[in-house]
Amino acid sequence: MKKTYDLLVQERWRVIDQSVSGLYTSALQSFGMDDTLCASVGSGDVPATARAWVHQQTIVLGIQDTKLPYLDEGITLLKEKGYGVIVRNSGGLAVVLDEGVLNLSLIFSEVKKGIDINRGYDAMWELVKDMFADYNQEIEAREIVGSYCPGSYDLSINGQKFAGISQRRIRKGVAVQIYLCVNGSGSQRAETIKQFYEQSKKGEETKYVYPQMVPTVMSSLAELLHTDLTIQDVMLRFLKVLQSKSGHLFTGSLSAEEIPLFQSYYERVVERNRKVIGTPL
Structure with missing residues (x-):
């Protein structure tokens, strides 16, 4: 049987590194970028693309979070704590972005062969294990109850979550996305989300199930590995593993054909945010 992470083996990998430049842009741009890359990579016109991105303090809400009965009060609380607030155009629940969280996106094409959803998740899991x-620490993929945005592909060490994986599919393109809490306090990030849910829900019965947060189940890689880790340290590990899977790894940016596509997808994301929570950030 084929190894699941054979998906990482590509003739060419284009890398778009926004781990520094992203600090000076809205996180809305990242969701517009990944939708753009899904469409362009999915068309088969550009190679598989990996993107790294970091943003300043932002809480990214899922669509389900927008159904909370006292959402406005929860958003006010987050803004008072210094966070921007946006809504992503996909499922899942609230997550934290800040200067200690590295986000990685792997975008594949399904033009030649379909990619099973678990195969996409497994590829990202294998990538992180290789990194x-x-x-010599076992990195597990299983739901960590009490974490924010819990799911069956939460990545953890000794039961403490440091990452979560999601997927987005558009026009034969598959974006597998992960947030890696590299440094800082995982439990403090979780405490912020806990307070948001408490303020937004106020104990009311709701149609949707929201996490019963236990902040101590979340950590960062620096805390778990007992070492100083920077975003750039992890970027180097990421690029080394990707290079070992590639015939040709090169850095790039959006092509001339992708730029108008980005404008279109970005405007959609901004408009959705206007409708759901008013002016974002």
Whole structure:
């Protein structure tokens, strides 16, 4: 049987590194970017693309979060704590972005062959395991109850979650996305989300189920591995693993054909935010 992470083996990998430049842009741009890349990579016109991105303090809500009965009060609380607030154009629940959280997106094409949803998740899991193989720590993929945005592909060490994986599919393109809490306090990030849910729900019965947060189940890689880790340290590990899977790895940016596509997808994301929560950030 084929190894699941064979999906990482590509003739060419284009890398778009926004781990520094993203600090000076809205996180809305990242969701417009990944939709753009799904469409362009999915068309088969551009190679598989990996993107790294970091943004300043932002809480990214899922569509389900917008149904909370006292959402406005929850958003006010987050803004008072210094966070921008946006709504992503996909499922899942609230997550934290800040200067210690590295987001990675792997965008594949389904033009030649379909990609099973678990195969996409497994590819990202294997990538992360390879990135930190020298620490000899078992990285598990299973739901961590009490974490924010819990799911069956929460990544954890000794039961403490440091990452979550999601997927987005558009026009034969598949974006597998992960947020990696690299440094800082995982439990403090979780405490912020806990307070948001408490303020937005106020104990009321709701149609949707929201996490019963236990902040101590969340951590960062620096905390779990007992080492100083920077975003750039992790970027180097990421690029080394990707290069080992690629015939040709090169850095790039959006092509001339992708730029108008980005404008279109970005405007859609901004408009959705206007409708759901008013002016974002």
